[in-house]
Amino acid sequence: MSELSSAYIVGAAETPLGKVMDQSEMSMVAIAAKEALDEAGLRLRDVDAVFTNYMGEEGSVQLGEYLGIRPRYAESSDMGGASFEFFIHHALLAVAAGRCEVALIGYASRQRSRRNRPRAVSAGTGTLAAQFEAPYGIHFPIGHYALSAARYMHECGARPEHLARVAVSARKWAALNPKAWVREPLSVDEVLASPMICDPLHKLDCCLVTDGGGVVIVTGRHRARDASKRSVRILGAGESHAQWHVAQCPDLTVTPGVVSGREAFGMAGIKPSDVDVFEPYDNFTHSVLLYLEDLGFCGKGEAGELVASGALDPGGRLPSMTSGGGLSYNHPGALGILLLIEAVRQLRGEAGDRQVANAEIAVAHGTGGLAFSTASTVVLARE
């Protein structure tokens, strides 16, 4: 991608987080949109592209109406929680091609206060899932991920302590983030002593269920000059998807992150050792082990030992989940938007007590669907 056609994140803001009783999902996005656009030195009337997921039917239309935007580029693709990394990829290309100038990527959920998460796979009549999955009582989505975790541990020799250590790393970061939902110290033993939900996943191997969301603003070099804060350049992005139904996945120890990571790192011209900050989609502890291997931070079966060495912790050699992640900071059902926001904060040097020194390159890596159905990787760089 040429210099002229390069794209930047010029605004990034969280919605209200945690348990949100005094806002709707739409008003939450609007609050974050104003804050992110203020950072960008832009107004809602400057926005000509809208990207969202999980904001109702024809989500970008509903969000566009609420914000008073009639875009010339729009997308409400459902790529699960990773949609927002996919949207960075698509916004980057749309901006580069001149099809839009200012893209707003937004999302909010009140899944905690609404208590509306389903436990069973959709048993709507006529679907393949209703016929071949629902009758067996597969928990949505912990059952899918548990089948992956069990197979990964069997094949790669990871132990329950390795998985638990991911949650401990996340909690160490959360202790440094005043916005994190849980900040008390956590030990491996405490994770292992928490109730088993679907073996081998304990309660504390699973992410939080909170309200939250955020907005990210993407634009080209020209409009990036208006930004009041340091812009972050989008160096590369990639995406892929695999199975929806867990039985259709030939290998549950590998994710489509292999493809999205290869594409993103290739476009950015970086290698894993260049990454200063890693923001993985930590919906479950073992997920992080798979991403570390899929993106090439270590070899197959080596992630458990890498995590046990403290590499992901504050001061470690691959600072990861630096907000506290979905495990300890916030997980609003679709975490991908918050991974991007934290990566931006780190690259701007505005992450406070949890700031990673000299962070120049950050990677946000999203997953979505049921046991790694989708993956998208975004490489960001400090300007």
Added chain:
Amino acid sequence: MEHRLLIQHCTHCGMHQFYPRPFCLACEATALEWVEARGTGTIYSVTTVRVPVVEELKPPYLLALVDLEEGPRLLTNIDGETAGIGDRVTLSWREREGMPPLPIFKVDGGR
């Protein structure tokens, strides 16, 4: 009610597949036939579900992916209290009120 587990067989390349589609995923041929699975297989992965998910199943229960001898992988339940990856299993059936019987599996030798 019949108790037959039918899968697709590609008469062109010999692959078996499940769930059914109007073409072979391996070679894209449309010359597919229904064959009855032998009903034997191996556990690819298994978990014990310890929280209530659906009314019909009282936790804890075993949820597994079983690789049929013919190749296709099925999500299913294992009848019993424990099972491990690699265990050999044999087809069994769960009867359901007003619904077709559901193919599940039992560990060989009754682990």
